[in-house]
Amino acid sequence: MKSIDEVINEYKSDFDLFENDKDAKLEYIFDLGKRHQSLPEELKNDATFIHGCASPAWLAAECKDGVLILKGEGTSEMAKGMLTLLLDIFSNKPAQEILDFDPKNLNKLGIIELLSPVRQKSLQAFLEKVYMYAKLCKEGKL
Amino acid sequence: MSKILEIKNLKAKIGNKEILKGLNLDLEEGKVHAIMGPNGAGKSTLSKAIVGHFDVEVTDGEILYKGKNIVDWEPEERALEGIFLSFQHPVEIPGVNNAYFLRTAVNAKRKHEGKEELNAAEFLRKMRSLANELGLKPELLNRSLNEGFSGGEKKRNEVLQMMMLEPNLVILDEIDSGLDIDALRAVSEGINKMKDGKRSFLVITHYSRILDYIKPDYIHVLKDGKIVKTAGAELVKELEEKGYSEFEEK
Numbered sequence: 269m270k271s272i273d274e275v276i277n278e279y280k281s282d283f284d285l286f287e288n289d290k291d292a293k294l295e296y297i298f299d300l301g302k303r304h305q306s307l308p309e310e311l312k313n314d315a316t317f318i319h320g321c322a323s324p325a326w327l328a329a330e331c332k333d334g335v336l337i338l339k340g341e342g343t344s345e346m347a348k349g350m351l352t353l354l355l356d357i358f359s360n361k362p363a364q365e366i367l368d369f370d371p372k373n374l375n376k377l378g379i380i381e382l383l384s385p386v387r388q389k390s391l392q393a394f395l396e397k398v399y400m401y402a403k404l405c406k407e408g409k410l
Numbered sequence: 411m412s413k414i415l416e417i418k419n420l421k422a423k424i425g426n427k428e429i430l431k432g433l434n435l436d437l438e439e440g441k442v443h444a445i446m447g448p449n450g451a452g453k454s455t456l457s458k459a460i461v462g463h464f465d466v467e468v469t470d471g472e473i474l475y476k477g478k479n480i481v482d483w484e485p486e487e488r489a490l491e492g493i494f495l496s497f498q499h500p501v502e503i504p505g506v507n508n509a510y511f512l513r514t515a516v517n518a519k520r521k522h523e524g525k526e527e528l529n530a531a532e533f534l535r536k537m538r539s540l541a542n543e544l545g546l547k548p549e550l551l552n553r554s555l556n557e558g559f560s561g562g563e564k565k566r567n568e569v570l571q572m573m574m575l576e577p578n579l580v581i582l583d584e585i586d587s588g589l590d591i592d593a594l595r596a597v598s599e600g601i602n603k604m605k606d607g608k609r610s611f612l613v614i615t616h617y618s619r620i621l622d623y624i625k626p627d628y629i630h631v632l633k634d635g636k637i638v639k640t641a642g643a644e645l646v647k648e649l650e651e652k653g654y655s656e657f658e659e660k
Contacts, residue, residue: 282531285538292530299529 272369275357276376283378290382294346297379301348307341320393322386323347327397331405336363338398346387351394358398363405371395413474414439414579414610415460420471422459429455431635432471437579438628442611444621446646447632448654453614454498456632457583460612461495462488475579489515490522492578496568496585498614503555508567509537511555516574540573543603545596561588569600580604581612586620598623618646633657 270278286292307316307326316326323344330337338359342351357374358366374380374391383391404410415437422430429452437443447453458466460473462485472479480488503511517527528536541551546566556564565585572580582601586594601611601624613624621643629645630637631654638657639645 285531285534296530299527302527302529 269360272357272361272365273373276373279353279357280376280378293379293382297349297353298345299349300352301342301345304342304348304352305339307339311339312341318390318393318397321347321390322384323390325351325390325394327394327401329401329405329410331363331401331408331410334362334364334405336361336366336398336402336405336410338401340394347390350387350391354391354394354398363402366398366402367406411438411441413437414476415612416472416474417460418472418474420456420459420473421469422455422466422471423469424455424465424467428469429466429635430459433632433636435630435637437610437612439610440607441627442605442613442624443628443630444613444615444626444646445630445632446615446618446649449616451632452635453632454583457495457581457612457614460488460579460581461485461493463495489575489577490519492519493581494572494575494577494579495581496565496572496583498583498587500556500559500564500568502557502559504557506555508553508555509534509551512537512571512574515571519575537570537574540570540600543596544570544573544600545592546570562590562593565589565597566593566600569597573600573604576604577609579610579612581614583614584616585613586615586617594620595623618650621646631657 282296283293286296307328311328312326316328318325318327323342325340325342325347327338327340336359338355340351340355342348380388380391401410413436415435417433417435420430420433421428433452433456445453445456455466459468462480462483468481473481475488475491475493513528513530513533516533520527537551538548541548544566546563550559550563550567556567559567565588568585585597589597598620605611611624613620613626615621626643629641629643631639631645631649633654
């Protein structure tokens with residue numbers, strides 16, 4: 269299992285390829301969205317809805333032996349791409365590793381500044397939900 | 411040895427002029443075939459007929475690619491099935507980004523083959539690495555396709571397309587024209603790297619120089635719309651010494 273930092277570094281090397289080409293970076297995020305998978309309808313409910321996202325999005329979680337497994341669905345192309353990226357980073361990771369992770373490290377990717385203020389708020393809402401699930405997982409309540 | 415291409419009694423015209431006059435040619439899988447011949451013999455017409463170029467009208471005969479007659483196939487269907495032509499005179503397309511163009515083509519082919527598309531990063535990494543091997547300046551990758559490229563840059567870009575698309579049948583129409591010795595070497599090395607014992611090559615050329623780098627298995631002489639002689643690589647030397655005069659109509 270790769271660590272959160274290892275996955276971030278892999279993505280960083282991908283984003284670095286595009287240097288200062290913002291459009292190429294965004295296109296790469298859209299490309300990632302092609303791998304995006306929908307959630308089963310029964311997992312799309314109030315409990316999994318990410319409040320504060322720019323477009324409707326859901327995040328469901330399971331906890332297996334202290335490892336958090338995340339599944340999500342976004343509705344806009346941007347959300348699908350970002351969710352794919354963020355699920356690669358945070359899913360299948362020990363809850364403790366997620367709780368220890370400093371979200372400022374996401375800035376290394378060089379894409380956060382490309383997000384509009386509304387999208388940045390969506391990211392914040394996503395992270396809060398991930399931390400909440402990680403906490404429940406660690407406490408054996410998930 | 412299985413045949414990748416069988417051309418039977420092919421007749422084709424451009425406008426009202428008949429150029430190919432009952433041409434027969436077999437290409438073996440994994441082999442390098444060279445077509446040599448004088449100006450106006452029909453070499454470029456043959457390459458255009460194989461890829462389905464709109465300039466050329468096939469009036470009779472068959473082109474069997476992997477056993478299927480492709481004469482009525484659209485050019486894009488032939489490309490998706492693995493036929494690639496490097497143009498003698500690559501066209502400039504202002505406004506179409508070189509990298510985007512190639513990525514679209516590569517991913518269309520991958521999709522056709524049931525493979526996952528390359529994302530922008532995977533594509534860029536591969537393209538830059540191959541461009542570097544070919545000595546193609548990185549800034550050309552983000553310019554409009556062939557616009558303002560030198561002759562050598564255009565040909566290197568054609569070989570880059572070939573390497574990225576990984577075709578089964580590669581047709582190189584005078585890839586050597588307009589190349590200096592360094593460019594010729596870089597282009598030839600790129601082509602030689604693509605030889606894998608399965609991929610077939612049809613090298614169309616006026617001159618034997620490129621055949622010093624890309625060793626052919628067979629030489630075919632094309633004259634007045636027909637293949638008039640087929641032999642091994644030793645024929646190159648003979649043609650160099652005697653020219654095409656022995657094939658003149660008496």
